[in-house]
Amino acid sequence: QSVLTQPPSVSAAPGQKVTISCSGSSSNIGNNYVSWYQQLPGTAPKLLICENNQRPSGIPDRFSGSKSGTSATLGITGLQTGDEADYYCATWDTSQSVGVFGTGTKVTVL
């Protein structure tokens, strides 16, 4: 079954910026909205970004999303120690009629 590819890990110093890529195909990212989730250690995931670039209420504008073709990107600016977590992209795959999540990226604040 299809899966979205993310880098296993990214890191940066406090206050810096990181970007996380999410690569898919025309049947998923290419034709559907992408969402992003943050999972802090030992907790359930939390929605960060929906519809490619929309932040739900309460999500700070340090988090941003974008999409181009069959790839999407999550950006985190002004990195904080509290941002250390696993991040996942997700979308629907139209050809297989299934939901798909990314492989996950661990963000480390140096």
Add this chain to the structure above:
Amino acid sequence: EVQLVESGGGLVQPGRSLRLSCAVSGFTFDDYAMHWVRQAPGKGLEWVSGINWNSSEMAYADSVKGRFTISRDNAKNSLYLQMNNLGLGDTAFYYCAKDVSRWALLPVDCWGQGSLVTVSS
């Protein structure tokens, strides 16, 4: 306050069955599709199944198709996952999650705390 509370997890032998439940409150249940997402210990998230608002459409991951059945009871504000012929690869935390619309096409904006299913002999 939106709440999703899973129950029914536990230790089960390979080949046996288990039924998960998810009781929801704080929103109009029959206005939204619902999903089950699982996470094996130390691994990533895996979408398992989704059901639309009126149960007319269900979808399953290939890994569970033919073994798992998703259902909902709008009168009881509850979501269910019947899991049959469980295998070692089904060991995971199972999360109940609310879709943002009536149609189970993702994203989900609210999650339960998860229920651990352990398949072991």
